[in-house]
Structure formats: C-alpha cells, structure tokens
Amino acid sequence: MNTKKKILIVDDDSMISDMYLMKFVEDGFDATTASDGKTALEKIESEKPDAVLLDIVMPQMDGFDVLKELGKKGLLQNTKIILLSNVGQKEDVEKGLSLGASDYIIKANFTPSEVLEKVKKNIGV
Amino acid sequence: MLDFRIVILLLITFFVAWLAIIAYRKSRENLAFSLFVFSVGVWSLALALFYRAGSDFGNEFWGRMVYATGSLIAVFFYQFAAIFVFKKINPVWRIIIFALTIFLVYIYIFTPLFVKNVFIEGAVKGYIYGDARAIFDIYFDIYFLAGFLVLLRGLKNETDLSRRAQYFFIIIGTLIGLILASSTNIILPWFGRFEFLWAGPIGVALWASILTYGIVKHSLLDVKIIATEIFVGLMWLVFLVNIFVFASLTELIFNLALFLATLFFGYLLMKSVIKEVTQREELELLTQNLATANERLQELDKLKSEFVSLASHQLRSPLTIIRGYISMLLEGSYGALSQEARKPVEIVMSSAVALIKLINDLLNVSRIESGKIFYDFKPVVFADIVNKVLDAVKENARQKNSSLQFNNFAAQKSVWGDESKLYEVVMNILDNAIKYSSGGQIDVGLKTVKSGEKENILMSCRDNGIGISKEDIPKLFNKFTRSNEAKTAQSSGLGIGLYFAKKVAEDNGGRIWAESPGVGLGSTFFVEFPVYSGK
Numbered sequence: 001m002n003t004k005k006k007i008l009i010v011d012d013d014s015m016i017s018d019m020y021l022m023k024f025v026e027d028g029f030d031a032t033t034a035s036d037g038k039t040a041l042e043k044i045e046s047e048k049p050d051a052v053l054l055d056i057v058m059p060q061m062d063g064f065d066v067l068k069e070l071g072k073k074g075l076l077q078n079t080k081i082i083l084l085s086n087v088g089q090k091e092d093v094e095k096g097l098s099l100g101a102s103d104y105i106i107k108a109n110f111t112p113s114e115v116l117e118k119v120k121k122n123i124g125v
Numbered sequence: 126m127l128d129f130r131i132v133i134l135l136l137i138t139f140f141v142a143w144l145a146i147i148a149y150r151k152s153r154e155n156l157a158f159s160l161f162v163f164s165v166g167v168w169s170l171a172l173a174l175f176y177r178a179g180s181d182f183g184n185e186f187w188g189r190m191v192y193a194t195g196s197l198i199a200v201f202f203y204q205f206a207a208i209f210v211f212k213k214i215n216p217v218w219r220i221i222i223f224a225l226t227i228f229l230v231y232i233y234i235f236t237p238l239f240v241k242n243v244f245i246e247g248a249v250k251g252y253i254y255g256d257a258r259a260i261f262d263i264y265f266d267i268y269f270l271a272g273f274l275v276l277l278r279g280l281k282n283e284t285d286l287s288r289r290a291q292y293f294f295i296i297i298g299t300l301i302g303l304i305l306a307s308s309t310n311i312i313l314p315w316f317g318r319f320e321f322l323w324a325g326p327i328g329v330a331l332w333a334s335i336l337t338y339g340i341v342k343h344s345l346l347d348v349k350i351i352a353t354e355i356f357v358g359l360m361w362l363v364f365l366v367n368i369f370v371f372a373s374l375t376e377l378i379f380n381l382a383l384f385l386a387t388l389f390f391g392y393l394l395m396k397s398v399i400k401e402v403t404q405r406e407e408l409e410l411l412t413q414n415l416a417t418a419n420e421r422l423q424e425l426d427k428l429k430s431e432f433v434s435l436a437s438h439q440l441r442s443p444l445t446i447i448r449g450y451i452s453m454l455l456e457g458s459y460g461a462l463s464q465e466a467r468k469p470v471e472i473v474m475s476s477a478v479a480l481i482k483l484i485n486d487l488l489n490v491s492r493i494e495s496g497k498i499f500y501d502f503k504p505v506v507f508a509d510i511v512n513k514v515l516d517a518v519k520e521n522a523r524q525k526n527s528s529l530q531f532n533n534f535a536a537q538k539s540v541w542g543d544e545s546k547l548y549e550v551v552m553n554i555l556d557n558a559i560k561y562s563s564g565g566q567i568d569v570g571l572k573t574v575k576s577g578e579k580e581n582i583l584m585s586c587r588d589n590g591i592g593i594s595k596e597d598i599p600k601l602f603n604k605f606t607r608s609n610e611a612k613t614a615q616s617s618g619l620g621i622g623l624y625f626a627k628k629v630a631e632d633n634g635g636r637i638w639a640e641s642p643g644v645g646l647g648s649t650f651f652v653e654f655p656v657y658s659g660k
Contacts, residue, residue, distance in 0.1 A: 086445065108485075109481065111449060
C-alpha cells in the first residue's frame with residue numbers, strides 16, 4: 001500500500017516552489033516541481049499526483065489555461081488542484097473554482113505549514 | 126423733389142455709419158477702423174449737401190468741404206493701416222500727421238491754392254482748380270500709398286492664418302475702392318469731367334463694406350447677429366427718415382427723440398445679441414474642455430489603480446518568501462533555533478506579516494477607489510465571524526500578553542452581508558485592539574439593540590491600551606490618518622485600516638465608531654449591523 005502522497009508544485013518562481021518543496025518533503029510527501037504550464041500538464045498526465053499547487057501568473061500558459069486543459073482531458077477527478085497565487089480578487093477566485101479547482105490560496109497570507117494543512121485537508125488526509 | 130444723387134449719397138452715408146457702429150469695439154484697431162469708415166460717411170454727407178446747396182455760399186462752402194472731408198479719409202485710412210499692422214502709432218508721428226491734416230484742411234477751405242472756384246453747369250457741379258493742385262493731389266496719394274505699403278509689409282510678416290485672411294480682405298477691398306473712387310473723383314476731374322462725382326462714395330462704401338467684413342471676427346458672423354444688425358439698421362433708417370416727416374415743431378422734437386431712443390436701444394440690442402452668441406460659444410468650448418479633462422482624469426485614475434494593484438502583487442512575492450522561510454526556520458525545519466536566535470527571527474516574522482497586511486490594505490484602498498469591491502451578500506451569523514477572528518488572532522494576543530474575552534448575547538442572530546468583508550472589519554478592530562495595547566484584557570461583546578421598529582446587532586471591542594484623544598476621534602476613520610499615540614506604539618502603518626473598515630461597514634448596511642475616555646485610558650470600538658430576519 002503506497003501511502004506516500006504525490007504532490008506537484010507549479011510556480012515560475014523557483015524560490016517559491018523550492019520553499020514549498022522543502023516543506024512537503026519534510027512532511028513525507030513525494031513532491032516535485034514544474035516551472036511552467038506545459039511541463040505541469042505533462043507531469044500531471046504522466047505521474048497523476050494526488051494534489052497540485054498551481055500558480056496562476058505564469059508566462060505563456062497561465063494557471064487558468066492549465067486548469068482548462070486538465071478539465072478537457074478529464075484529469076480533474078483524481079487530482080485535487082489548489083490554486084496558489086498572489087493575485088486574489090474575488091473574480092479570480094470564482095473563476096478558478098468554476099474551472100474545477102478545489103481551493104484558492106493567497107500565498108502571502110499563509111506560511112508553508114498552513115499551506116500544507118490546507119492541502120492535506122483538500123485531499124482528505 | 127429730391128435729386129436722386131442726394132438720395133443715394135444719403136443712403137450711403139447712413140449705410141457707412143451703420144458699418145462703423147457694428148464694427149465698433151473697444152480696441153484701438155477697431156476704433157481706428159470705425160473712424161475711417163465714419164470719415165467716408167462724412168464725406169458722403171458733404172457731397173450730398175454739396176448737391177443740395179442752393180446758394181453761392183452753400184455751393185462754395187460744401188464744395189470745399191467735400192475735398193476737406195475727402196482728405197480726412199486718406200489720413201484715417203493710413204492711421205487704421207498703421208494701427209492694424211503695428212498696433213500703435215508713434216506719438217510724434219501722430220502730432221505731425223495731425224498738424225499736416227489741419228494745415229491741409231485749412232488750405233482746402235480758406236485758400237484758392239487748391240480749389241479756386243466751384244462752378245455749376247446744368248445738373249453738374251464741378252471745380253476749377255488752383256495752381257498748387259498737383260502738389261496736394263500727390264500729398265493726398267502719399268497717405269494711401271503709405272497705408273498700402275504698411276499693409277503689404279504687415280502681410281509679409283504675418284503667419285497667423287486668420288490674420289492673413291483679414292489682410293487680404295483689407296488690401297483687396299482697398300484696391301477695389303481706390304480704383305472705383307479715384308476714377309470718378311480724381312481721374313475724371315483731371316479731365317474736367319465732374320458728372321460722376323456723386324458716384325465716388327459708392328466705390329468707397331463698397332471698400333468700407335469689404336473691410337468691415339474682414340475686420341469683424343469670423344465667429345461673429347453668426348446668422349443671429351447679422352440679422353439683428355440688419356434689422357436694427359433698417360429700424361434706424363426708418364426712424365431717421367421719419368424725423369423729416371413732421372407737421373409741427375412738437376412732432377419734429379418727438380420724431381427726433383424717437384430716433385435717438387431707437388438709436389440707443391437698437392445699439393443695446395445688438396450688443397446683447399453679440400454677447401449672448403459669444404457666451405454661448407465660449408460655453409460650448411468650456412464644456413468640451415471639461416469633457417476632455419474629465420476623460421483624462423478618469424484615465425489617470427484607472428492607471429493609478431492599475432499601478433497600485435500591480436505594485437502590490439509584485440510586492441507580495443518576495444514577502445511570501447520571507448514569511449515562508451522565517452516560519453520554517455522557527456518551526457525547526459532547518460534545525461533547532463537557540464532561544465536567543467528565536468527572538469530576532471520572530472521580530473522579522475512579525476515585520477513581514479505587518480508588511481503583508483499593509484499591502485493588503487493598500488490593495489483594498491485602491492479597490493475601493495476604483496469601485497471594484499465586489500460584495501457577495503448573504504445571511505451570515507455574526508457570532509461565527511467573531512469566533513473565526515478570535516481564533517485567528519489568539520496566537521498574536523498570547524504573544525502580547527493580551528487575554529481575549531468574548532461575551533455573546535446575540536446567540537445565532539445573522540446579518541445580511543459579505544462574509545469575508547465582515548470578517549475583515551472585525552479582524553481590523555481586534556487586530557488594532559491587540560496592536561495598540563500592551564497586554565491586559567480585551568473584551569469583545571455581542572448583543573442586540575432595538576432601534577425603533579428594527580433590531581440591530583452591536584459588537585463592541587474594549588481594550589486597555591493607548592486610548593484616543595478627543596481631537597483624534599473624528600479623524601480616526603479618515604484615509605491615511607493615524608493618531609500620534611498609534612504612531613508611537615507602532616511606527617509602520619498606512620492609516621487605511623479603519624478607513625477601509627468604515628467603507629465596508631457602510632456598504633454592508635452598518636456603521637462603525639469609536640469611544641475613548643482619553644489618552645492612555647483604553648478605547649472601545651463599536652460596529653452595528655441590522656439583524657437579518659429572513660426577509
């Protein structure tokens with residue numbers, strides 16, 4: 001029984017993704033990162049993580065585009081997408097949730113530990 | 126029975142006088158112009174009286190006056206040209222011209238040097254000239270030539286398009302007038318032909334009309350204004366002619382008075398119509414400028430909001446990192462921290478958190494100002510919000526040795542509002558209570574109050590902190606204002622937290638206020654919202 005949960009952290013700022021990576025690995029997750037939308041899609045398709053921390057503002061393909069693609073490919077059932085962004089107006093939150101994300105976190109307002117707790121809550125751990 | 130020549134001359138006199146009046150403005154240029162045009166009228170009148178004259182003396186006198194007044198036209202024309210181009214005439218020049226003119230007029234009237242005699246041959250009246258005739262003719266022509274040269278030079282140096290147009294009108298009008306008038310009144314007389322002496326004014330009146338058209342500013346050629354001017358002109362003509370239709374002295378006096386009255390009121394009417402039209406045009410221009418300025422302002426406002434928004438988001442990224450790593454440091458992810466190391470690290474942490482809150486406030490303010498606050502109204506149990514906030518701040522309170530006490534007498538009553546925004550309002554109040562007191566008790570109370578028919582929910586938050594002075598209480602909820610006590614207790618802070626809280630409270634149908642016995646004696650903040658009863 002494989003109890004190690006898989007998480008993919010997507011952010012174009014490597015300082016941020018490394019920070020969360022550290023926390024999740026420390027907590028026992030099988031964690032990896034991606035720095036753009038395209039790579040993220042590929043990794044989600046191939047590795048099927050339990051959760052994805054998805055930044056919104058990224059060049060070329062932004063978080064919303066990734067969500068839409070995931071929705072089209074039907075990959076949202078088994079993977080919980082948590083939007084992680086510093087842009088956080090109500091319209092953005094609603095857009096994200098309506099596209100299939102299960103939560104929306106404003107990075108600056110939470111410590112990595114708090115983000116960890118929220119992810120665990122979302123995937124039911 | 127009136128000589129047709131006299132009728133024409135009188136009409137021309139009247140017409141030219143009318144031109145002089147409508148062209149009159151208080152500027153030096155227009156005054157010089159009016160004088161010029163008026164002198165044409167005087168000359169025309171002199172000619173009319175010349176033809177009217179029956180006695181020898183009358184013929185001699187008016188015959189000479191024709192030339193005297195005619196020479197004035199030349200002088201006034203030059204004067205007008207000089208003022209139009211140079212804006213003024215050298216006063217020395219003025220005196221010289223004036224002296225010469227007086228001299229000339231004297232010669233015309235009192236000596237045989239120019240006009241020796243006036244003769245009459247049937248219907249034609251003419252002149253026998255003196256020996257110095259050529260000199261004076263040339264002298265006369267010099268004024269016109271000088272005026273012309275001045276105008277041409279002015280045209281050469283003028284770049285403004287509308288002024289150039291005026292120059293064209295003046296120069297061409299002058300050429301036409303000169304050619305016509307000189308052919309009948311200068312050239313033909315040289316050959317002893319005086320039959321068309323009376324027709325001179327026609328050419329000159331044409332000249333004056335063209336010049337008037339050029340001088341009067343284009344925008345004043347509004348149909349309303351021209352119609353009024355023509356109407357008033359005709360009215361004057363009628364009442365002028367009417368003077369001469371009288372049966373008794375009283376009637377004559379009455380007609381005269383009537384004419385003067387119409388003269389006066391007609392002038393007033395023209396002035397008021399012109400004023401109205403120019404004011405209307407100015408108003409249109411102003412309104413347009415206002416609209417453009419307004420558009421620009423809105424654009425700037427949008428840009429400002431976008432900038433604040435962008436800057437705030439950009440600032441959040443490094444702050445996320447700072448907060449993230451500091452928290453992990455404190456949690457021991459990088460090994461245990463010594464007790465001494467913990468303290469400074471915790472201070473950095475709270476600074477980072479304060480900065481983040483500042484940015485959140487800034488963002489909120491820019492959103493308020495650009496009207497982008499989007500409320501999601503629904504029934505919300507107020508006590509739940511208070512509990513959530515208390516939960517979020519309890520760690521912060523513990524660190525500052527503040528003990529929080531919540532007394533809820535409002536049970537599960539709800540309000541109609543936006544949950545997250547109400548949360549922020551309560552959070553603001555509680556956060557301030559902790560921030561601005563150094564430990565001690567913080568009492569949060571919730572109860573219902575009756576206000577007439579309605580029921581309200583009232584939240585109070587009392588602390589034993591720095592308090593608020595009487596002068597500061599009214600300014601508390603203003604943008605960017607902080608009391609001196611607040612600044613001492615916590616140096617950083619934009620002063621928008623309460624401004625935001627007030628705006629949100631009011632947008633959600635409530636109100637917020639504060640009371641304090643004074644500095645150092647703690648403060649109590651109140652928020653009140655109408656109870657939602659399910660309707």
